[in-house]
Amino acid sequence: xxxxxxxxxxxxxxxxxxxxxxxxxxxxxxxxxxxxxxxxxxxxxxxxxxxxxxxxxxxxxxxxxxxxxxxxxxxxxxxxxxxxxxxxxxxxxxxxxxxxxxxxxxxxxxx
Amino acid sequence: xxxxxxxxxxxxxxxxxxxxxxxxxxxxxxxxxxxxxxxxxxxxxxxxxxxxxxxxxxxxxxxxxxxxxxxxxxxxxxxxxxxxxxxxxxxxxxxxxxxxxxxxxxxxxxxxxxxxxxxxxxxxxxxxxxxxxxxxxxxxxxxxxxxxxxxxxxxxxxxxxxxxxxxxxxxxxxxxxxxxxxxxxxxxxxxxxxxxxxxxxxxxxxxxxxxxxxxxxxxxxxxxxxxxxxxxxxxxxxxxxxxxxxxxxxxxxxxxxxxxxxxxxxxxxxxxxxxxxxxxxxxxxxxxxxxxxxxxxxxxxxxxxxxxxxxxxxxxxxxxxxxxxxxxxxxxxxxxxxxxxxxxxxxxxxx
Ligand code: SF4
Ligand code: SF4
Numbered sequence: 205x206x207x208x209x210x211x212x213x214x215x216x217x218x219x220x221x222x223x224x225x226x227x228x229x230x231x232x233x234x235x236x237x238x239x240x241x242x243x244x245x246x247x248x249x250x251x252x253x254x255x256x257x258x259x260x261x262x263x264x265x266x267x268x269x270x271x272x273x274x275x276x277x278x279x280x281x282x283x284x285x286x287x288x289x290x291x292x293x294x295x296x297x298x299x300x301x302x303x304x305x306x307x308x309x310x311x312x313x314x315x
Numbered sequence: 316x317x318x319x320x321x322x323x324x325x326x327x328x329x330x331x332x333x334x335x336x337x338x339x340x341x342x343x344x345x346x347x348x349x350x351x352x353x354x355x356x357x358x359x360x361x362x363x364x365x366x367x368x369x370x371x372x373x374x375x376x377x378x379x380x381x382x383x384x385x386x387x388x389x390x391x392x393x394x395x396x397x398x399x400x401x402x403x404x405x406x407x408x409x410x411x412x413x414x415x416x417x418x419x420x421x422x423x424x425x426x427x428x429x430x431x432x433x434x435x436x437x438x439x440x441x442x443x444x445x446x447x448x449x450x451x452x453x454x455x456x457x458x459x460x461x462x463x464x465x466x467x468x469x470x471x472x473x474x475x476x477x478x479x480x481x482x483x484x485x486x487x488x489x490x491x492x493x494x495x496x497x498x499x500x501x502x503x504x505x506x507x508x509x510x511x512x513x514x515x516x517x518x519x520x521x522x523x524x525x526x527x528x529x530x531x532x533x534x535x536x537x538x539x540x541x542x543x544x545x546x547x548x549x550x551x552x553x554x555x556x557x558x559x560x561x562x563x564x565x566x567x568x569x570x571x572x573x574x575x576x577x578x579x580x581x582x583x584x585x586x587x588x589x590x591x592x593x594x595x596x597x598x599x600x601x602x603x604x605x606x607x608x609x610x611x612x613x614x615x616x617x618x619x620x621x622x623x624x625x626x627x628x629x630x631x632x633x634x635x636x637x638x639x640x641x642x643x644x645x646x647x648x649x650x651x652x653x654x655x656x657x658x659x660x661x662x663x664x665x666x
Contacts, residue, residue: 216583276533278541
């Protein structure tokens with residue numbers, strides 16, 4: 205066992221999750237594959253969305269995977285950074301919008 | 316960015332045997348990853364055998380005006396290996412009689428061979444259907460004596476294939492050196508000006524894209540569309556097709572992979588992307604590669620690894636297409652670069 209929770213080499217072993225549950229694992233990978241195909245959104249656009257979400261869910265495996273995916277697609281670093289900011293802005297906004305709740309509660313409790 | 320070849324720097328990777336050792340050690344020796352031979356055996360494709368010869372690729376020398384970081388030739392201004400007129404004459408004899416429909420001149424920068432123009436003139440008389448010169452673009456702007464290359468290519472109906480890592484400046488200069496992007500753009504505009512790459516023009520201009528780093532090329536058609544859009548919108552440049560080529564783990568690219576600690580991940584990525592249907596069409600099945608000194612190889616990569624054809628006939632001076640065709644192709648783990656994803660060859664994807 206490795207001494208840290210995350211090991212970059214584990215990403216390569218992702219496919220192995222099917223070994224302990226063939227049906228669920230395979231369903232997941234089929235679904236995953238279909239999601240990222242060309243559709244109403246291009247595969248390139250979906251790659252940038254995935255990169256942004258990877259940051260929001262803070263998954264180091266996903267960040268590695270979608271940075272590489274972006275490079276393979278010729279996505280520029282400016283585009284990648286803007287996507288990360290889009291994710292981060294939503295995350296910051298999601299925290300901040302709760303400020304309204306704080307204000308409401310404050311008002312309610314105050315004379 | 317280095318300005319000298321591995322050879323000049325006395326880097327151990329200038330030695331072909333050392334490269335082959337690295338490619339067979341570590342993850343491939345301890346069974347973590349299957350060797351290329353095991354892999355193609357599993358899919359019933361060992362030994363690799365050539366089909367009919369279609370492409371004769373001639374490397375006229377390793378000298379180049381650039382020292383790109385990913386170069387599999389280890390080319391550069393300090394390389395002195397240049398094809399002589401004698402060897403060129405031997406090549407011309409073969410060109411006149413070959414069954415191949417494509418002649419593909421490469422280097423280095425082939426234009427730097429002092430007898431390049433004479434050779435092109437003579438070779439073009441043989442009437443081969445498709446006559447390719449691989450030009451790195453910056454050479455056209457490197458020195459006054461090369462300024463008329465677009466006209467020269469046009470006169471001999473040469474099909475120009477040029478490398479371009481990205482449609483933006485940053486990525487291009489990082490892989491190929493400062494200023495390469497601007498010079499390449501200028502060269503492309505000049506090629507367009509004489510008719511190369513224009514939508515209905517017979518003067519073919521194709522671009523080669525190699526990833527600028529430790530990752531595989533994305534979808535060739537999607538990249539072509541992005542390149543076309545980027546180059547047209549920003550610079551008014553047209554070209555015909557884009558060939559997306561995988562960097563093979565040899566020479567300077569191998570050196571880069573090891574130094575940047577990307578080697579194992581890269582080999583994993585290549586093996587994972589193994590595609591048996593690409594194996595059927597790898598370049599060595601329809602190509603013969605000739606080195607500056609006339610030796611024959613299964614491909615340009617095997618040339619750089621000094622793996623001469625496994626045939627009685629090993630040199631252009633004794634060339635015999637029938638005899639050479641009856642051989643097994645020499646393989647090692649670098650071959651995974653040709654079979655990943657949609658496959659890769661000097662003409663782009665193969666699967
Ligand atoms: S990749 Fe091409 S242009 Fe760059 S150094 Fe090698 S031969 Fe020259
Ligand atoms: S590296 Fe050469 S020998 Fe190996 S598969 Fe590619 S073309 Fe064939």
